[in-house]
Amino acid sequence: MTPGLLAALVIAGQAPGGDDSPGGVLLRLWRRFPSCEGTLSGAYAGDEYSFLDRVECSFGGIDLTTLIEKDRGEEWIDLAAAGADWAGTGPVHGASAGWLDCRLGSGLLLDRVGGWGGQGGFVEAKTPSVDSRIRAASSAGACDGEPLTGAGAAVSLGGLETSVILARSWIDPSGDGLHRTPSEIGSRGSVEENLAGIRGTLGPFGAGFTTAERDGRGWSRYGLDLHLPAAGLELSGEAVLGTEGDSASAAFWAAVTESDSTARFCMGVFGCPDEFPLERAGMPIGGVCDVGAGAGVRWKPARGWTVAGSASCLYRDDSGNIRLEASADRRFSPSFEGGLAGRFSEDGAEDSWRLVADFTWEALDALRLTAGLQRTGWADDSSSSGGSSAGVRFVWSASSWLETRAACTAFDTEGWDSRVYCNELGFPGEFASSPQWGRGFLMQVSPVVRPGTGVEARLKLSFLQREGVESMGSDLEETAGDSRTEAGVQIEFPL
Numbered sequence: 001m002t003p004g005l006l007a008a009l010v011i012a013g014q015a016p017g018g019d020d021s022p023g024g025v026l027l028r029l030w031r032r033f034p035s036c037e038g039t040l041s042g043a044y045a046g047d048e049y050s051f052l053d054r055v056e057c058s059f060g061g062i063d064l065t066t067l068i069e070k071d072r073g074e075e076w077i078d079l080a081a082a083g084a085d086w087a088g089t090g091p092v093h094g095a096s097a098g099w100l101d102c103r104l105g106s107g108l109l110l111d112r113v114g115g116w117g118g119q120g121g122f123v124e125a126k127t128p129s130v131d132s133r134i135r136a137a138s139s140a141g142a143c144d145g146e147p148l149t150g151a152g153a154a155v156s157l158g159g160l161e162t163s164v165i166l167a168r169s170w171i172d173p174s175g176d177g178l179h180r181t182p183s184e185i186g187s188r189g190s191v192e193e194n195l196a197g198i199r200g201t202l203g204p205f206g207a208g209f210t211t212a213e214r215d216g217r218g219w220s221r222y223g224l225d226l227h228l229p230a231a232g233l234e235l236s237g238e239a240v241l242g243t244e245g246d247s248a249s250a251a252f253w254a255a256v257t258e259s260d261s262t263a264r265f266c267m268g269v270f271g272c273p274d275e276f277p278l279e280r281a282g283m284p285i286g287g288v289c290d291v292g293a294g295a296g297v298r299w300k301p302a303r304g305w306t307v308a309g310s311a312s313c314l315y316r317d318d319s320g321n322i323r324l325e326a327s328a329d330r331r332f333s334p335s336f337e338g339g340l341a342g343r344f345s346e347d348g349a350e351d352s353w354r355l356v357a358d359f360t361w362e363a364l365d366a367l368r369l370t371a372g373l374q375r376t377g378w379a380d381d382s383s384s385s386g387g388s389s390a391g392v393r394f395v396w397s398a399s400s401w402l403e404t405r406a407a408c409t410a411f412d413t414e415g416w417d418s419r420v421y422c423n424e425l426g427f428p429g430e431f432a433s434s435p436q437w438g439r440g441f442l443m444q445v446s447p448v449v450r451p452g453t454g455v456e457a458r459l460k461l462s463f464l465q466r467e468g469v470e471s472m473g474s475d476l477e478e479t480a481g482d483s484r485t486e487a488g489v490q491i492e493f494p495l
Contacts, residue, residue, distance in 0.1 A: 083136025387413025
């Protein structure tokens with residue numbers, strides 16, 4: 001038995017159980033074939049396996065989360081993290097400690113995950129949420145590389161809601177959380193960060209402050225926000241002043257949303273200059289630019305129809321960026337639906353676009369078929385490229401305890417710039433698509449077994465082949481041959 005699996009079983013066995021302690025255990029084991037250059041040459045400290053163990057349990061009014069994880073090439077139990085949440089009914093109605101996930105405001109004041117929560121430069125047909133959230137981290141990605149370790153609390157006094165966090169974290173210089181080579185292992189947690197943040201709300205108004213010092217650099221952010229809903233109309237926004245040393249800059253966004261039973265429309269403006277300190281922060285709409293504006297709409301014009309669209313314009317460093325997105329979905333019958341979506345981006349001298357069509361047919365009560373086509377393009381002043389893909393997926397529910405998912409996608413592109421995105425039959429919580437380029441195909445199968453209440457075992461096998469190549473990847477991640485196979489299993493059960 002591997003050391004990581006043994007440790008996971010020990011933790012699972014020691015976790016409190018019973019009706020008074022709801023919770024669960026997740027175990028995941030994953031491997032890629034063939035082995036990469038890093039493990040074959042001994043440059044990596046560990047083997048090709050990836051592993052995750054998460055245990056969640058409750059006792060004495062405290063919710064506890066523990067995590068053990070290793071990435072490919074790392075030693076077993078590379079990451080061991082834990083966090084606790086407590087909820088009460090008094091003035092102090094919440095507290096958290098350990099490895100934390102935190103957001104104050106819309107994420108522009110403080111966001112542990114940085115820009116991951118944004119809308120990719122688009123203004124969608126919904127207003128970004130503005131709130132305060134401090135809780136124990138529940139994913140390995142929130143604990144590795146750039147963890148946020150400390151304590152936080154939520155206090156309510158006379159209508160004033162206040163959230164405060166104090167953290168002292170040891171992060172990696174690269175921030176990617178990989179510890180495979182001697183240099184990566186040696187620099188692990190070598191950067192110390194001290195952070196404090198507070199945000200209070202009174203009615204529709206909010207104000208907050210965060211400050212941090214990392215590796216001899218210090219920054220502070222001061223923010224005001226507003227969230228004012230009224231009779232189908234919603235006004236939201238946030239303005240933050242950021243300082244770093246002797247420099248100061250401001251970032252902002254504001255949006256107006258109107259909705260009724262059939263449509264929702266949002267219009268917004270935003271700005272975030274390059275000099276604004278974005279460590280542990282991210283723009284919830286738009287992106288980094290001197291100034292930008294956009295609008296998004298979602299409309300149901302008739303029974304079975306859903307239409308959505310978005311348009312944004314960003315101005316940065318004397319150049320403009322235009323981003324357009326549109327989609328239309330139609331349910332033709334209870335068992336058949338289809339959709340068409342397109343996206344276009346103009347960034348200086350570069351243009352890119354993507355067109356996707358999907359059709360889904362529930363052939364039988366237990367069988368669901370989906371077919372998809374994709375076409376992409378990219379061009380600049382001197383060259384251009386294109387790509388396309390065609391894929392099919394099916395879900396077969398053979399019984400209440402057995403379900404099988406399978407997918408196959410063929411792709412043909414003229415390079416990375418015109419890449420396509422293939423749907424992934426990944427484990428819950430993983431990205432649902434992967435970029436592919438060149439000429440080849442991706443096959444996947446994922447049976448799911450549910451033998452009892454709350455118990456689930458999920459397998460996944462995938463095979464990727466790319467024509468005309470002698471190897472895949474580069475440097476220490478290079479694998480020999482024109483194909484890769486990945487296999488994994490995930491087991492979940494309640495405590």
